[in-house]
Amino acid sequence: MGVLPAPIEELLNTALVAELTVVDDRGRPVTHPLIPLYDGERIYLTSSVLFSRKLEHIKDNGKVSLSISDPNAVKVERFRRATIQGDAIVDDADLHSGWERVLPIWRQKEPAIDFFLGKRVALPLFFERGVIEIRPRRAFLWADGRTDVAPQVFELVGAGR
Amino acid sequence: MxxxxxxxxxxxxxxxxxxxxxxxxxxxxxxxxxxxxxxxxxxxxxxxxxxxxxxxxxxxxxxxxxxxxxxxxxxxxxxxxxxxxxxxxxxxxxxxxxxxxxxxxxxxxxxMSFFEFSERGVPQARRYMDRLSAETGTSVRPRLSTGWLFLRATRLPFLSATFVPVALGVAVAALDGHWHWALAILTLIAASCVHLGLNVANDVFDTLSGADAANVNPTQFSGGSRVILYGLLSLRQMVALMLGFYAVGAGIGLYLAISRGFWPLFGIGLAGLFISVFYTAPPFRFVHRGIGEICVFLGFGPIMTIGAYFVQAKAWSWEAIYASLPVAILIALVLYVNEVPDRPGDAKAGKRTLPVRWTKPTVIAVYAGSAATAFALILIGAITGAIARPTIIALAAIPLALPVYRGLQEFYESPYQLMPRMGKGVQLHMATGLLLVVGYVIAIIASHNITNPPFFLR
Incomplete structure (x- = not known):
């Protein structure tokens, strides 16, 4: 049992893509589709240095949200949607191999990653990656995916600490 | 936007x-x-x-x-x-x-392919790592293992372009009764060093001219090694590598010249080195002037083949020069096709290659005409006896030219779809060259084992 409600955990564990929203240097929301990875406590996303503006934004302002919204990208019995707000940090202490700690979870969702990793010589910068770690603070669940109905709200302050 | x-x-x-x-x-x-x-x-x-x-x-x-x-x-x-x-x-x-x-x-x-999307992110990647370096006080750079980095920086797999003409020169000499295996190996090492020096020099000068940075469609056959652009190696390190290769190549070349005939081999070596260095280096920058193909034709054709022949035989040979022409044309065509996806970046950097200057129909027509000429030379040479007749087997490589030709027609504007066809161009050169060598080996075996070999084995 993790820090998030079970229906949201199930979404996180199967979602192939989620929308990460960060705050840019002018205080505006910027959203990036990424693969969410979850270990029961924190949510992890990785980003290549090639697309590292989001890492810079998070370093300046760690407030983020993650939305799981795409019915094509999740495999759950009853479709639902969720958004998780949280505080994020960037781990870029070892861009070369630090992110490999989340590779086992990543591999479960995208087995082809091992093939691409084998071609590292062809894509060296793609595999220089930072890890975004999100500590959830609040979660919203739309039980049947309909957002014209108010969501269930879960306060998670203290979760994942 | x-x-x-x-x-x-x-x-x-x-x-x-x-x-x-x-x-x-x-x-x-x-x-x-x-x-x-x-x-x-x-x-x-x-x-x-x-x-x-x-x-x-x-x-x-x-x-x-x-x-x-x-x-x-x-x-x-x-x-x-x-x-x-x-x-x-x-x-x-x-x-x-x-x-x-x-x-x-x-x-x-x-x-927009993922590769192009990624290439467009390279400046951001460099900024991020520079900022991280400043924050941490240590140099943050991307990494590859030494072996992969060497392979990438030198573009080692392209050494086939050197192996073929050197082997051909040695084979022609062997048929003429001259065979020194140690000298053949030294020739191959010297020529390989000059080739690797050229590859590294190409990166150094394309970085300085901005051609590599302007190219957002690199493929495994074009757009350079990008090790400087990605921050895998510094410009200084690449210059050192370039000088190292040229020094070793020139050193062995000098030894061969002293031991096998100074002035002819010195002249051949100097010509090869001159073309190699000034292929992308100022003031000549041959590839910027649309004569890169001619340089590659000369350097990876007649110069290497006659050089290898001379080291073995201490003499000149029209046959060696003739035999080198088909492979010279085909290696020039490898460069020519590889320049097609580089057109936008090359044009921005003022690199006026032939595909930058010419229209698509002209580029394709010249490809077809040149490839046909290469095989016509083999056919005529083998029939007339200008080259060993068994080399006619090299015509078996013709089918490899067709996918390249069709690829140019279909994927002229699609670098990543053209990429496999560019690979076929490399295979075409290698297969043709190796079959020519095999043709000579057949002729050598026949001459040693049959008292009066039939005309088609001579």
């Missing part, structure tokens, strides 16, 4: 839902999915209203509306990645929310 109205036209039918992202009263981003309709003639996105105080987007400040799509591929991951991101202020109308986009950002991997 695409005009919003044009971009809006691409949304309907390509995405199932929208995600509205905004900042809540605590400054946290909030994102919520909803349905949408596009009204392209008004340049408006109409979004379904969202329920719940915390999930309802504000009307008084900028929001980000994102459309994102993937297609899951079970057991692999996903493909068909695309997204469109719009920014603007929402207006409430008839229970809906309307957005007139003020800023946009998008990517569709079917329009």
């Amino acid at each position: 695409t005009a919003p109205t044009e971009l809006l036209g691409r949304i309907e039918g390509n995405f199932t839902h929208a995600v509205i992202a905004f900042l809540d009263h605590e400054g946290y981003p909030m994102s919520v999915a909803t349905g949408f309709t596009i009204v392209p003639e008004r340049g408006v996105v109409v979004l379904d209203a969202v329920a719940g105080a915390e999930a309802s987007p504000p009307l008084d400040r900028e929001v980000n509306v994102v459309f994102s799509h993937i297609r899951p591929q079970p057991g692999i991951g996903y493909d068909e990645r695309r997204y469109i991101s719009l920014w603007g202020t929402l207006h409430k109308t008839d229970g809906h929310l309307e957005l007139v986009p003020e800023r946009t950002q998008h990517w569709d991997e079917q329009e």
Whole structure:
């Protein structure tokens, strides 16, 4: 049992893509589709240095949200949607191999990653990656995916600490 | 940036839902999915209203509306990645929310390959690592293992371009009764060093001219090694590597010249070195002037073959020169085809290669004509006895030319679809060259084992 409600955990564990929203240097929301990875406590996303503006934004302002919204990208019995707000940090202490700690979870969702990793010589910068770690603070669940109905709200302050 | 109205036209039918992202009263981003309709003639996105105080987007400040799509591929991951991101202020109308986009950002991997998308991110990657270096006080650079880095920096697999003409020169000499295996190996090492020096020099000078940075469509056959551009090696390290290769190549070349005939081999070596260095280096920069193909033709054809022949035989040979012509044409065509995807970057950097100067029909016609000439030379040479007759087997490589020709016709504007055909061009050169060598080996075996070999084995 993790820090998030079970229906949201199930979404996180199967979602192939989620929308990460960060705050840019002018205080505006910027959203990036990424693969969410979850270990029961924190949510992890990785980003290549090639697309590292989001890492810079998070370093300046760690407030983020993650939305799981795409019915094509999740495999759950009853479709639902969720958004998780949280505080994020960037781990870029070892861009070369630090992110490999989340590779086992990543591999479960995208087995082809091992093939691409084998071609590292062809894509060296793609595999220089930072890890975004999100500590959830609040979660919203739309039980049947309909957002014209108010969501269930879960306060998670203290979760994942 | 695409005009919003044009971009809006691409949304309907390509995405199932929208995600509205905004900042809540605590400054946290909030994102919520909803349905949408596009009204392209008004340049408006109409979004379904969202329920719940915390999930309802504000009307008084900028929001980000994102459309994102993937297609899951079970057991692999996903493909068909695309997204469109719009920014603007929402207006409430008839229970809906309307957005007139003020800023946009998008990517569709079917329009722009992931490789190009990544290449366009290289400056950001360098900025990020530079900033991290400044923050941590240590140099943060991308890494590859030494072996992979050496392979990448030198473009080692392209040494086939050197192996073929050297082997051919040695084979022609062997048929003439001259065979010194140690000298053959030394010749191959010297020629390989000059070739690797050229590859590294190419990167050094293409970095300095801006050609590599301007090229966002590199392939495994074109666009350089990019080790400097990516920060894997510094310019200084690459210059040192270049000088090292040239020094070893020149040193062995000098030894061979002293021991096998100074002035002829010194002249051949000097010509090869001159072409190699000034291929991309100022002041001549041959490849910038549209004569890169001629340089490659000479350097990886007659110069290497006659050089290898002379080292073995201490004499000149018209046959060696003739035998080198087909492989010289085919290696020049490898460069020629590889320059096709580099056109935009080369043009920006003032590198006026033939594909930059010529139209698509001209480029393709010249390819076909040149490839046909290469095989006509083999046919005529083998029939007339200008080269060993068994070399006619090299005509078996002709079918490899067809995919390259068709690839140019079909994928002239699609670098990554052209890439496998570029690989076929490399195979065409290698297969033709090796079959020519095999032809000579057959002739050598026949001459040693049959007292009076039939004409087709001579």
